[in-house]
Amino acid sequence: MTFTPVSKIEPALRNALPRAAFRELSAAYLEEPRGRYHGAGGLVLAPTDVGEVSRAMRLAAEARVAVVPYGGGTGLVGGQVAEHGAPLILSLERMTAIREVLPGENAMIVEAGAILADVQAAAQEAGRLFPLSLASEGSARIGGLLATNAGGINTLRYGNARDQVLGLEAVLPDGTVWNGLTRLRKNNMGYDLRHLLIGAEGTLGIITAAALKLQPRPAAEGAAFFVVPSPQAALDLLSVAQARVGGGVQAFELIGRMGLDFLSETMPEVRQPFGEKPDWMVLVDLGLPAGQEADAALEAIFAEALEAALVSDGVIAQSEGQRAEFWALRESIPEANRRIGSVSSHDISVPLGAIPDFILRGGEAVAAIGEFRINCFGHVGDGNLHYNVFPMPGRNRADHENERPAIKRAVHDLVHEMGGSVSAEHGIGRLKVEDLERYGDPGKLAAMRAIKTALDPGGIMNPGAVLRAI
Amino acid sequence: MTFTPVSKIEPALRNALPRAAFRELSAAYLEEPRGRYHGAGGLVLAPTDVGEVSRAMRLAAEARVAVVPYGGGTGLVGGQVAEHGAPLILSLERMTAIREVLPGENAMIVEAGAILADVQAAAQEAGRLFPLSLASEGSARIGGLLATNAGGINTLRYGNARDQVLGLEAVLPDGTVWNGLTRLRKNNMGYDLRHLLIGAEGTLGIITAAALKLQPRPAAEGAAFFVVPSPQAALDLLSVAQARVGGGVQAFELIGRMGLDFLSETMPEVRQPFGEKPDWMVLVDLGLPAGQEADAALEAIFAEALEAALVSDGVIAQSEGQRAEFWALRESIPEANRRIGSVSSHDISVPLGAIPDFILRGGEAVAAIGEFRINCFGHVGDGNLHYNVFPMPGRNRADHENERPAIKRAVHDLVHEMGGSVSAEHGIGRLKVEDLERYGDPGKLAAMRAIKTALDPGGIMNPGAVLRAI
Numbered sequence: 001m002t003f004t005p006v007s008k009i010e011p012a013l014r015n016a017l018p019r020a021a022f023r024e025l026s027a028a029y030l031e032e033p034r035g036r037y038h039g040a041g042g043l044v045l046a047p048t049d050v051g052e053v054s055r056a057m058r059l060a061a062e063a064r065v066a067v068v069p070y071g072g073g074t075g076l077v078g079g080q081v082a083e084h085g086a087p088l089i090l091s092l093e094r095m096t097a098i099r100e101v102l103p104g105e106n107a108m109i110v111e112a113g114a115i116l117a118d119v120q121a122a123a124q125e126a127g128r129l130f131p132l133s134l135a136s137e138g139s140a141r142i143g144g145l146l147a148t149n150a151g152g153i154n155t156l157r158y159g160n161a162r163d164q165v166l167g168l169e170a171v172l173p174d175g176t177v178w179n180g181l182t183r184l185r186k187n188n189m190g191y192d193l194r195h196l197l198i199g200a201e202g203t204l205g206i207i208t209a210a211a212l213k214l215q216p217r218p219a220a221e222g223a224a225f226f227v228v229p230s231p232q233a234a235l236d237l238l239s240v241a242q243a244r245v246g247g248g249v250q251a252f253e254l255i256g257r258m259g260l261d262f263l264s265e266t267m268p269e270v271r272q273p274f275g276e277k278p279d280w281m282v283l284v285d286l287g288l289p290a291g292q293e294a295d296a297a298l299e300a301i302f303a304e305a306l307e308a309a310l311v312s313d314g315v316i317a318q319s320e321g322q323r324a325e326f327w328a329l330r331e332s333i334p335e336a337n338r339r340i341g342s343v344s345s346h347d348i349s350v351p352l353g354a355i356p357d358f359i360l361r362g363g364e365a366v367a368a369i370g371e372f373r374i375n376c377f378g379h380v381g382d383g384n385l386h387y388n389v390f391p392m393p394g395r396n397r398a399d400h401e402n403e404r405p406a407i408k409r410a411v412h413d414l415v416h417e418m419g420g421s422v423s424a425e426h427g428i429g430r431l432k433v434e435d436l437e438r439y440g441d442p443g444k445l446a447a448m449r450a451i452k453t454a455l456d457p458g459g460i461m462n463p464g465a466v467l468r469a470i
Numbered sequence: 471m472t473f474t475p476v477s478k479i480e481p482a483l484r485n486a487l488p489r490a491a492f493r494e495l496s497a498a499y500l501e502e503p504r505g506r507y508h509g510a511g512g513l514v515l516a517p518t519d520v521g522e523v524s525r526a527m528r529l530a531a532e533a534r535v536a537v538v539p540y541g542g543g544t545g546l547v548g549g550q551v552a553e554h555g556a557p558l559i560l561s562l563e564r565m566t567a568i569r570e571v572l573p574g575e576n577a578m579i580v581e582a583g584a585i586l587a588d589v590q591a592a593a594q595e596a597g598r599l600f601p602l603s604l605a606s607e608g609s610a611r612i613g614g615l616l617a618t619n620a621g622g623i624n625t626l627r628y629g630n631a632r633d634q635v636l637g638l639e640a641v642l643p644d645g646t647v648w649n650g651l652t653r654l655r656k657n658n659m660g661y662d663l664r665h666l667l668i669g670a671e672g673t674l675g676i677i678t679a680a681a682l683k684l685q686p687r688p689a690a691e692g693a694a695f696f697v698v699p700s701p702q703a704a705l706d707l708l709s710v711a712q713a714r715v716g717g718g719v720q721a722f723e724l725i726g727r728m729g730l731d732f733l734s735e736t737m738p739e740v741r742q743p744f745g746e747k748p749d750w751m752v753l754v755d756l757g758l759p760a761g762q763e764a765d766a767a768l769e770a771i772f773a774e775a776l777e778a779a780l781v782s783d784g785v786i787a788q789s790e791g792q793r794a795e796f797w798a799l800r801e802s803i804p805e806a807n808r809r810i811g812s813v814s815s816h817d818i819s820v821p822l823g824a825i826p827d828f829i830l831r832g833g834e835a836v837a838a839i840g841e842f843r844i845n846c847f848g849h850v851g852d853g854n855l856h857y858n859v860f861p862m863p864g865r866n867r868a869d870h871e872n873e874r875p876a877i878k879r880a881v882h883d884l885v886h887e888m889g890g891s892v893s894a895e896h897g898i899g900r901l902k903v904e905d906l907e908r909y910g911d912p913g914k915l916a917a918m919r920a921i922k923t924a925l926d927p928g929g930i931m932n933p934g935a936v937l938r939a940i
Contacts, residue, residue: 104709105822151656160656162665163633178913185852186621186630186819187891188669189910190898190936191918195632195665199658216716239574246686246759247717289716291762349656352575382655421657428660440659443648447925448661454924455917466660 003066003460005086006043009059013045013088016055021047021094029070029089030081037078037430039089042068046091050169050177050208053090057206058175060088064458067173069202071144072115074136076347077429079148079201079465087463090206092143099209101126106214107166107183112143112207119212128214131158135331143207149199151425153251156381157287158215160425162198167211170197173204173456183211196451201427202462204455218250218287222294223323226302227278227313231380232356234282237310238381241284241301248297251285252381259333259377262390266339270332271325273315282380283330285323333377337388341397343372344407345388350420352383358418362387365410370403384424387411412439428466436466473536473930475556476513479529483515483558486525491517491564498543499559500551507548507900509559512538516561520639520647520678523560527676528645530558534928537643539672541614542585544606546817547899549618549671549935557933560676562613569679571596576684577636577653582613582677589682598684601628605801613677619669621895623721626851627757628685630895632668637681640667643674643926653681666921671897672932674925688720688757692764693793696772697748697783701850702826704752707780708851711754711771718767721755722851729803729847732860736809740802741795743785752850753800755793803847807858811867813842814877815858820890822853828888832857835880840873854894857881882909898936906936 006013014022023044030039047053060067066087073080092113099109103126110119116137123130132145134152144150146168150161158164167182170193180194197205228234234254241249260277263270274281284301286294298316305311317323337345350358359376366372371392378386389407391400412422416439428436437445452459452467463469476483484492493514500509517523530537536557543550562583569579573596580589586607593600602615604622614620616638620631628634637652640663650664667675698704704724711719730747733740744751754771756764768786775781787793807815820828829846836842841862848856859877861870882892886909898906907915922929922937933939 102823104705106712107821149658149662151658155656159633162662163629172913172917176913176916178917179911180914182889182891183821184819184889184891184894185822186625186849186854186894188619188621188893188895188897189891190669190906190914191674191921192619192632192665192669193914193917195662196921199660199662204661216712218716235574242576242686244760246688248759289718289762290714292759349654351577351653352655353572379656384656419652419654421652421654421659423658424654424656425658427658436660441649443642443646444650444660444663446646447642447648447663450924451661451666451921454920 003085003087003463004063006065006088007086009063009065010043012059013056016059017045017047017052021045021052023091028073029091032078032081033074034076037081037083039081040084041086042089044089044091046094048094050171053171053206053208054175054177056088056090057171057173060460061174061458064460066460066463068462069143069147069206071141071147072136072139074140075144075148075429076426077431079427079429079462082464092141095208098122103128103214105183108212108214109181109209110142110212111209112141114142116140116142116145123214127217129217130164130212131215132161132164135334142210146198146207146210147200147202148427151379151382151384153253153379155379156252157247157250162195164213165194165198165210166213168194168197168207169209170205170207173461181209181211201429201465203452203466204461219290220288220292220294221286221323222298222317223283223285223326224298224314224316225273225281225283225326226305226311227274227281228311230356231280231359233310234280234380235352235355237282237305240305240310244301245286245288245297248286248288249284249381250287251283253283253330253378254380255281255283255330255333255377256375258373258375259336262336262340262375263329263332266336267332270329273329274313278313283326337375340390342388342390343397343400344404345386346408346411347424347426348387348411348415348420348422349382349384349424350415350418354418354420355380355383355385358414361414362411365414366407369406369410430464433466433468473555473557473933474533476535476558477556479533479535480513482529483526486529487515487517487522491515491522493561499540499561502548502551503544504546507551507553509551510554511556512559514559514561516564518564520641523641523676523678524645524647526558526560527641527643530930531644531928534930536930536933538932539613539617539676541611541617542606542609544610545614545618545899546896547901549897549899549932552934562611565678568592573598573684575653578682578684579651579679580612580682581679582611584612586610586612586615593684597687599687600634600682601685602631602634605804612680616668616677616680617670617672618897621849621852621854623723623849625849626722627717627720632665634683635664635668635680636683638664638667638677639679640675640677643931651679651681671899671936673922673936674931689760690758690762690764691756691793692768692787693753693755693796694768694772694784694786695743695751695753695796696775696781697744697751698781700826701750701829703780704750704850705822705825706778707752707775710775710780714771715756715758715767718756718758719754719851720757721753723753723800723848724850725751725753725800725803725847726845728843728845729806732806732810732845733799733802736806737802740799743799744783748783753796807845810860812858812860813867813870814874815856816878816881817894817896818857818881818885818890818892819852819854819894820885820888824888824890825850825853825855828884831884832881835884836877839876839880900935903936903938
């Protein structure tokens with residue numbers, strides 16, 4: 001099915017929208033961070049309010065022009081780039097207002113183009129916490145973060161992006177505005193359109209603003225690296241920590257020897273926490289209410305875990321600066337990975353209890369294909385691992401082009417067999433459409449297609465993302 | 471539009487399903503707690519697994535027989551009773567298994583017919599907490615609680631029913647089974663069908679099982695009644711409490727003088743906490759991690775609030791028994807209300823900051839219609855008030871039949887004007903279909919109708935609930 005090129009409605013768009021809304025089609029709108037997808041062309045429109053979005057959508061729908069919503073451009077599955085045709089690229093970059101911060105209600109209202117770091121800062125200024133946090137927070141925009149239901153490092157405590165949302169304002173594929181910007185905690189007025197748009201990756205409409213939940217700021221925070229003998233010990237350590245501080249465990253990140261080796265190799269300036277690199281370590285981050293000391297809690301957790309042989313060494317951050325340094329190590333791993341150059345990377349999750357077995361069996365499955373290095377790290381407290389496969393030293397990713405499909409298939413088959421997800425936090429985009437078809441539940445897929453057709457009969461919203469364009 | 475009577479497919483159903491699945495059409499299936507809706511007839515089927523539900527749904531869909539899902543029968547908006555026709559009443563009462571409790575993963579898998587109190591008990595036995603809690607927990611079933619996205623007393627801390635769910639198994643209106651019983655914390659494999667079925671009140675499919683989140687049990691719990699000078703002071707007190715114990719405030723319930731008077735009048739056996747009845751008081755309930763004392767925290771909150779003139783008197787429960795007694799008072803208020811007999815009751819929510827103004831203006835709006843008594847109480851921490859209007863002493867509800875629509879309209883108009891919801895936690899059912907049409911966002915309603923038609927083209931799923939039957 002082909003779409004009308006946006007040039008056909010450009011005159012009508014120019015009539016309906018102010019000149020400033022039209023942006024130059026710079027390269028940024030046609031690229032994505034991993035360089036796998038390249039846009040062919042299009043017209044970039046950056047409206048300033050929901051009315052302008054609605055007018056543009058209505059014209060696109062009437063003429064059957066494809067519409068690609070564009071947030072911060074940081075998505076890792078190609079959801080922001082249409083490879084074919086000349087779509088209307090609808091950028092939220094000029095809708096960046098933080099409309100209201102309501103600390104007394106633990107809520108704030110922001111426009112979809114607001115950058116995550118700015119949202120976090122506005123919450124902090126009001127003495128509150130907006131807990132969504134991830135590597136690209138300096139450029140990712142709220143609309144895209146919600147459209148992809150982003151995860152990140154605090155999911156263990158606060159949930160995914162969708163769990164931070166009270167209400168939405170959005171434009172549906174026919175241009176209809178949904179005014180759902182409520183900040184109510186309890187509201188059972190019909191189907192939950194909010195959660196349907198969140199995670200739909202711009203295929204069912206465009207989120208233009210959101211009412212977000214805020215959290216109390218923890219009174220005391222602290223972090224530690226603990227050396228664990230195995231992934232199973234890491235999980236047992238998590239139970240020990242949660243038993244002691246309840247929801248106070250904010251993040252619980254697994255880091256393997258390979259990740260530390262990659263850091264030494266490509267970023268030697270990153271300080272290693274232990275003289276001898278451990279096979280496995282975890283970064284434990286706590287946030288506690290008034291009256292509790294993070295250091296004392298981390299020491300108590302370490303002591304209890306040592307007794308149970310769940311840890312063998314550890315270092316507790318002695319200052320906020322050191323805590324930031326610990327986090328910087330964790331956040332440097334993706335960059336080190338990029339410098340090494342992965343053959344295949346996988347954003348997967350498995351049930352918590354299955355993690356140790358998955359790591360074991362994943363290694364075997366990859367070894368059956370060839371000799372590779374595996375860097376397995378990530379948000380182990382959520383069962384979400386970044387499971388990345390690299391060439392051996394002296395070789396590079398180009399040498400293994402032919403093996404990539406087999407590796408991906410072996411890892412994904414194993415994840416699926418173990419009840420996991422082959423898209424834990426990055427979404428489907430264009431990269432994983434076939435994976436969704438292969439591993440998704442057929443009943444759910446049929447329902448998804450029916451919903452897509454019902455809300456977007458012309459199939460204009462981000463065609464080719466999530467579901468195959470028809 | 472009329473449906474085929476279930477009698478037409480009874481032979482086929484008897485062929486397809488075991489004899490034990492067929493239940494007597496007893497009065498319970500045709501009634502609801504407030505006696506407003508009465509079913510006309512039907513055939514009751516109680517399957518034991520998802521395959522049986524699917525077979526029955528398929529036969530109903532093919533013949534266009536209406537299907538009414540039936541859980542515990544405790545819903546307060548008539549969602550469980552079809553007033554017309556002879557539907558297939560699909561009861562989950564025989565699917566009560568608690569399939570798995572996984573404390574290490576903070577998860578459990580239960581069938582839709584499991585009673586909430588049994589689910590809570592199974593979690594407790596595993597050293598965990600399933601936090602959903604409400605007055606009807608001894609008979610409400612998980613399937614119905616999820617279908618209506620139930621609220622209850624712990625929403626402030628743990629969210630609504632939908633927030634307790636990791637995955638679902640469900641049968642869609644054409645009989646298709648959706649196997650979505652994942653217990654993953656991060657999973658972005660396409661549209662969120664889970665949240666669409668939750669809160670759809672059985673109009674888009676039948677939930678047959680759920681993977682539920684568990685929480686760590688608080689190490690210390692405690693409760694207190696605090697006398698506050700005004701609803702605004704109650705809100706300020708909530709901020710004081712949250713600043714001190716973070717998420718440790720589990721419940722925060724407002725009780726007014728009228729509620730206490732109704733208790734004295736109809737249930738004098740309930741002990742009043744204060745010698746002189748206060749105009750307003752709150753029940754504060756805390757759950758804290760290890761190392762914190764609930765009594766000490768409540769005392770500190772009281773001291774700080776006293777300094778700020780937010781409280782004038784208070785009593786802290788000295789034992790678990792006394793805490794239970796405090797809660798029994800709170801939970802007796804709905805029963806006292808029943809004994810008095812309300813003219814009109816409203817399950818509403820407004821933004822937190824709007825509560826004091828709403829209580830003031832609501833009183834004025836009702837007084838403009840006539841002389842009434844108002845009992846306004848409820849989950850003030852969530853902005854969710856039960857705002858119930860009663861006759862003056864010596865009169866009864868029957869005297870005011872004619873005024874009911876005007877009262878309802880005045881209260882709902884005000885709630886809507888203030889950005890609130892006229893169905894906070896009970897849902898739409900059959901009672902509030904017109905309210906949804908009047909107050910719901912038109913864009914959202916159009917999307918809801920499109921989704922309903924897409925997933926249930928014959929309109930057989932719980933017709934007349936949520937959306938007007940077509």
